[in-house]
Amino acid sequence: MQDKIKQLLKSIASGEQKSLARAITIVENELDGYDALLQGLQQTGAAKIIGITGPPGAGKSTLVNALLHYWVEQGKKIAVVAVDPSSPFNYGALLGDRIRMNHFYNHPNVFIRSLASRGALGGLSAKIVEIADVVKNAPFDYVLVETVGVGQSEVEIAGLADCTVVVLVPEAGDEVQTLKAGIMEIADIFVVNKADRDQAEALYRNLRILAHEKAAEDFETAVLKTVATTNAGIQELAASIDELLSRLSHSERKLQLLLEKSWQLIQARRMKNVNRGLLANQIRTEMEQPEFNLYTFINKYY
Amino acid sequence: MQDKIKQLLKSIASGEQKSLARAITIVENELDGYDALLQGLQQTGAAKIIGITGPPGAGKSTLVNALLHYWVEQGKKIAVVAVDPSSPFNYGALLGDRIRMNHFYNHPNVFIRSLASRGALGGLSAKIVEIADVVKNAPFDYVLVETVGVGQSEVEIAGLADCTVVVLVPEAGDEVQTLKAGIMEIADIFVVNKADRDQAEALYRNLRILAHEKAAEDFETAVLKTVATTNAGIQELAASIDELLSRLSHSERKLQLLLEKSWQLIQARRMKNVNRGLLANQIRTEMEQPEFNLYTFINKYY
Structure with missing residues (x-):
């Protein structure tokens, strides 16, 4: 097994896309070799997430x-990991939404993988951490991780990315005030997409003000406008990403990334032995008691 | 302490809003009496979440x-718990967005509380579970829990609500296909808000089709149109909520709610003794080793 895994890691490092796909499947489904694979990963991958x-x-x-x-036109190598907010019952059924990227499916410099969310309750962030680490061992320039959601979920995702781009549409304007703090913490770059719409300018200006208020001594969150459907602003976005990545080598940032990643991984490991079926049976047995209290119940069993 | 907590629980049950506010503060900040308070909760509260x-x-x-x-016009008693996706560093700073509800701040039948998210990494869902359970011990008819986000986060929130209303805007149409599975799992009622906009009808129709495809024998997810700013469709929404709540008494649904809540609570409890500062120090010490591997590191310490 160890030898097989070593061989797999070698061919991932040499750019073998099929090996990468297989390794992701091993990690995603925790098949034989899962631990050995993770523990064999180099942390020196050049690819930025x-x-x-x-x-x-x-x-x-x-x-x-x-x-x-x-990026393809620039000769770059890119991996895309898209996280589908599907249910565990529809595993992998949502590849259809990747159709717009079909153009690249057979491109030698592009690797695309859709991950379905592994059930509603936790574990997803840890899984993405693991898979992104695997992908980093392949010779890509960029690894794009696309996730839906502005809420708790993308805060968790932000922990594992070298650079987090938060995409908003003009209509989100009303709620920027609400999102203010949380979103400022996680966004390295704001993109106002569909910037040809009416309210775009107002949102753009508000984000600029927010970014300015929160600016650190030497860094202010970038705010950009794009119209992705016509490629307007894409070159500027790519430049802004590169500029940001060039600042990231310092070890405080690296520490922070490792800290967030560790947290997710520890959490997933600690919940591994909590069996939902067993838990359901325990609740079923106790819930009809007149004195039933959820907190006493949990203290008793867990 | 026990006596004080008993007294507090009593006055919550009698409708004392100040006591309720204090109890929430105890739970939110895990102050003295936190465990006793939770274990003293009755699970018989009539209020629906x-x-x-x-x-x-x-x-x-x-x-x-x-x-x-x-609802206020109907003489109902309502609590609103709004979860602000703010950072721990801006704790409670976002009450400003509640300004639109200011009208009700002193209304005897209305209780409003904003919760800031307690840091990016987990724990929030568990906190909401606990706080919602506290609020349920007060004599409200409805407890509204408002959260931002369509992603992982609201799947977690959905686990604790008796009825989950997913609000979308016409512009969300393009991504409904992507959200399909996950969103169908959690939504009891879909609302197409801002339904006076162009694309509203198309989204409405698509949601109806989705709801119909996924319909269980005796239940099809409701799809409603509202224009909240003019109150259009609100009466229908309230009726739809009541209709749904009336189905909920069966024990399978109750079991499912308890299961989701337990999961969140167990997870939060298992992470309680993971100290972020200590973890950061451990990483700091090890990360510069040439052989450093995150997974080996975690296996060693956690």
Whole structure:
């Protein structure tokens, strides 16, 4: 097994896409060799992880597609990991939404993988951490991780990306005030997509003000406008990503990334032996008691 | 302490809003009496928890506000728990967005509480579970829990609500296909808000088709149109919520709710003794080793 895994890691490092796909499957489903594979990973991969997140309808996939086009033309090698918010019962059924990227499916410099969410309750972030680490061992220039959601979820995703791009649409304007703090913490770059719409300028200006207020001594969150469907602003976005990545080598940032990643991984490992079926049976047995209290119940069993 | 907590629980049950506010503070900050308070909760509260979720810009706060108006006029008692996706560093700083509800701040039948997210990494869902359980011990008819996000986060929120309303805007249409599976799992009611906009009819029709495809024998997810700013469709939404709540008494649903809640609570408890500062120090010490591997590191310490 160890030898097989070593061989697999070697061919991932040499750019074998089929090996990479197999390794991801091993990690995703925790098949034989899962631990050995993770423990054999080099942490020296040059590829940077770029998280692309934002609410539904922000045009994230179109933006990812436009970035792909741009980078492929520059001769770059790119991996895309898209996280589908599907249910465990529809595992992998949502590859259809990747159709817009079909153009690249057979391109030698592009690797695309859709991950379905592994059930609603935790574990997804840890899985993405593991898979992104595997992908980093392949010779890519960029690894794009696309996730839906502005809420708790993308805060977790942000922890694992070297650079987090938050994509908003003009209509999100009303709620920027609400999102203010959380979103400022996670965004390295704001993109106002569909910037040809009416309210775009207002949102753009508000984000600029927010970014300015929160600016650190030497760094202010970038705010960019794009119209992904026409490639407007994509070159500027790519430049902004590169500029940001060039700042990232310092060890405080690296520490922070490792800290967030560790947290997710520890959490997933600690919940591994909590069996949902067993838990359900325990609840079923106790819930009808007149004195039933959920907190006493949990203290008793867990 | 026990006596004090018993007294507190008593006055919560009698409708004392100040006691409720204090109890929430105890639970939120895990102050003295936290465990005793939770273990003293009755699970028999009549109040139903209604989760309102959806992406930024969907108009959730306006919708909550409109529902509040409607129910207050009917003589109902309502609590609103709004979860702000703020950072731990801006704790409670976002009450400003509740300004639209200011009208009700001193209304005897309305209780409003904003919760900031307690840091990016987990624990929030568990905290909401605990706080919602506390609120349920007060004599409300409805407890509205409003959260931002369509992604992992609201799937977690959905687990604790008796009824989950997913609010979308016409612009979300393109991504409904992507959200399909995950969103169908969690939504009890779909609301197409801002339904006076162009693409509303198309989204409405698509959601109806989805709902129909996924319909169980005796139940099909409701799809409603609202324009929250003008109260259009609010009465229908309230009726739809009531209709749904009336189905909920069966024990399979109760079991499912308890299961999701337990999962969140167990997870939070298992991570309680993982100290972020200590973890950071451990990483700091090890990360510069040439052989450093995150997975070996975690296996060693956790």
